[in-house]
Amino acid sequence: MKLRILILIVLLSTGILSAQESQPRETLLGQNSFKNVGFAVTAGVAGASFDGSSVLVGMSRAGAVFSDKIGIGGFYNLSLNDFVPESETEPNTYMDFRWVGGYVEYTLRAHKKVHFTFPLLIGGAELELDREGASSTQFGEANFLLVEPSALLELNLTKNIRLLAGAGYRFAGDFAYRSIESADISGFSGQIALKLGIFP
Template structure:
């Protein structure tokens, strides 16, 4: 019986050996990532973009520093995060307490669409969405006047000029839309408004 089983095994191996060899020699199946090949970054870019903003809040002038960083896809669609903070002492017109000023900051994300990034001069449209805070303060610290938080959306339009392959200059404006909030003698309508921007964009790769 054992001899018969061994003989049957030899016959099966002989019959299927050509099929096994053919399968090994056939083309490998297509896969998204090939073994040993790095993931292609040809269409991806990383950038950082500092800028200065100039606006009004409750009738007072405000200078802002804005920093954003993100990833671009085919130099057309970008997304990432940002942080913006006031640089000067903002003094709202409605404030009645003397010798105090307002601090302002926001942070969140952004999405951006760029038209013809390879052209010397082109347009780009970032939209910011984030969370922010305003607080009255003085030179010695918190005055106990509280604070207020809010959400905002700010669509913007910038004219961008390619200075170098990795560096561009931009200028434009955005409109800050602040969600429902109330603080001291002003509300979201006094905090919303147009911001003018001028800045640089560094393409890291």
């Protein structure tokens, strides 16, 4: 009799534990709160023209990816070559460009091998004229708002690596620096980059 009661208790306990394990786990932030959140880092180059001078811009950005559709994060871009604007008359000088800010990105049908993505970069930019061989600038600098929407073709190389290529257009805020104005900075750019990430 005692053996039957013991077997019955064991069977009931096992059934209760199994039922408890099959129920979803309760958490403070809700079930599967971060299931659809990933992370991506993008690095590449863009070719642009500033006041008639060719500029190679290094691009880098990093941020969160939601449902493999919406990206939000920050970026830092800078000129990789020393360029001299056509309108500059001061000898033995060159110009630097830097741009930092935030971005949002919408990716269309990311599960397809080839698809489109549309990043929008907004931030503060800086132009600075330097003299060759000098330890510091003597010409000051210009700071202004710069906005660039882009349309990029994205190719899924692997599960975690994507190749991007396309074009963007820069809209520079109103400023004047030496002989350069916003119209001399605004314009198209061609872009190519690699995106590495954990995509949800």
